[in-house]
Amino acid sequence: MLPGTSTGPKENKVQGISIITHSPFFPYPAGKLPPEELSRLLSRYTRQDQRVVVMPGVGRDATVISFPDRYLVAKTDPITFATDQIGWYAVQVNANDIAAMGGTPRWFLATLLLPAGKTGFAEVETIFAQIAAACQELGVVLCGGHTEITYGLDRPVVVGQMLGEVEKEKLVVPEQTCPGDDIILTKGIAIEGTALIAREKKSLSELLGEDFIKQCRSLLKAPGISVVRDAQIANRTGRVHAMHDPTEGGLATGLHELATAAGVGMMVEMERIFILPETAVLCQKLRLNPLGLIASGALLIAAPEREAAKIIAALQAAGIPASVIGKIQEQEKG
Structure with missing residues (x-):
């Protein structure tokens, strides 16, 4: 190791405040911040x-603000990697996080950051149309946002903000999770990743065949x-202690985030x-x-x-595959 270098974050003092800095010799990879560093910052x-x-x-899908008769649920999430259907993606992923808290997504705001020298009216209108289509699917209203043509981008970026609401007794937070709870997984893993790779990597048709790649692309919608729907069915069918939608980092990261937020351990059966x-x-x-x-x-x-058996039966009756993949344990057990 070179003198003066380190493998992790450092603390510096600025006007009496400790500032956490990551070593420039070890920049962050693409993806989420390391959870322990995010926790420290928060x-x-x-x-x-x-x-x-x-x-x-870490592992909290949205914030919740109290009003006299209900809760407001608020979330923001960007789409930075997809170019195809980027507006549609932005609505869906933000709505997912509202639903994972037991809420109903209602109002959507979008910030569109678009690359200078590459953006015309047709490109902007396409993104607006995608946002509108996704909002219509979910019964959400596009109620505000911001558009900007800016330097330093090689592709569009859409930052979404979703607001929703939930009855106070229906709010789902991870602190409710208890040892002995079943862990249910719906649909399967890496659905988004499969569709995204097939849509963004045009050369894959030569490797795997056009019909197969079309099928992978179609997973985005089916x-x-x-x-x-998964979250709404689960929350109205049985007593739910926690819900979480895994995204970047896949199921492995999603399980870790849920365990961290709930302060529990997990036993997961990989074959399930x-x-x-x-x-x-x-x-x-x-x-x-x-x-x-x-994911x-x-x-x-x-x-x-x-409660898990009732929830799984209701999901399957609605055409949503679901099964138990593990158990919640005491934190010290894993």
């Missing part, structure tokens, strides 16, 4: 408010990346995790681990064992 730079029921934290045939083939050919592939479309549900 603990230092956020403050309590008596009306904020759910504060930010079984789809939305978990709003459903992988779509298209995902299995694509990951094998490209040497990807499906457990780490972006929108799947929903993790923690529920008491006696």
